[in-house]
Amino acid sequence: MQPVQMTPAERAALERLVEHARGDTGQSRRVADFLLAWWNAGQCGSYDLTTAWGVDDTIMDDMCVVFRLASRANSYPETLGCGPQFEAIVRAWRPKLVE
Template identity: 35%
Template sequence: MTDSPQRRPVIRAVSFDDVGAAIGRLLEIALPPTRPAETGASSKIADFLLAWWDGLDCGHFPILHLCNVDAIIAEDMLTIMAYLAQQSTVYADAWGYNDAMGELWERYRAPA
C-alpha cells in the first residue's frame, strides 16, 4: 500500500503577498537604475525570473545558481518556487510585474 504524498507546511506557509514581495526584491537587484550597480547575482536572478516567465524562449535556470547567490536571494527564489508548487500556473504579472519582466528580458535577453 502506498501512502499519498502529504503537503508540506513550508509550502503551505507561502502566501501570495510573500511572493509579490520576493519578486520585488529580486527585481530591485536584477534591474538597478544604472548598469554599473548590477551585482554578480543580477544575471542569476534574471535567469531565474526569465526561466519562470518563459523557459523555452528565455533560457533555463541552473539549480546550482541557488548556491551561488547569498542566502537572502536564494530564500526569495525558494519562496517563489514553494508558491508555484501549491498553485496552478501563475506568472509575475499576477503581482503587477509585467512591465518589469519585459524590461528584464530587454536587459538580459534581447538580441544585440
C-alpha cells in the same frame, strides 16, 4: 480560473528579486536567469539549480518563496500583474529577444 492572490510575503520576495535583477552583478544575473525561466524558459533559457550556489542566503530565501508562488499560481508572472517588470528584465538581460 481565478488568478492567484499573492501573499504579502510572496509579493515582497518577488519585488526584491525584481530589484536584484535590475542590477549588474553576478547575483543580479543569477536572479534574472531564475525569474526569466518562469517568464519563458523556452526563449529565455531554463534554470540550472547549481546557479543558486552563487547567491546569498537572503536572495535564496526569496527565490524559494517565488518558486513556490510560481508553482502555486500555475501561471506566468504577467497574470500576477508583473508583466512590465519582467519585460524590463528581458530587455536588460536578453536584449536580442526584443531587437
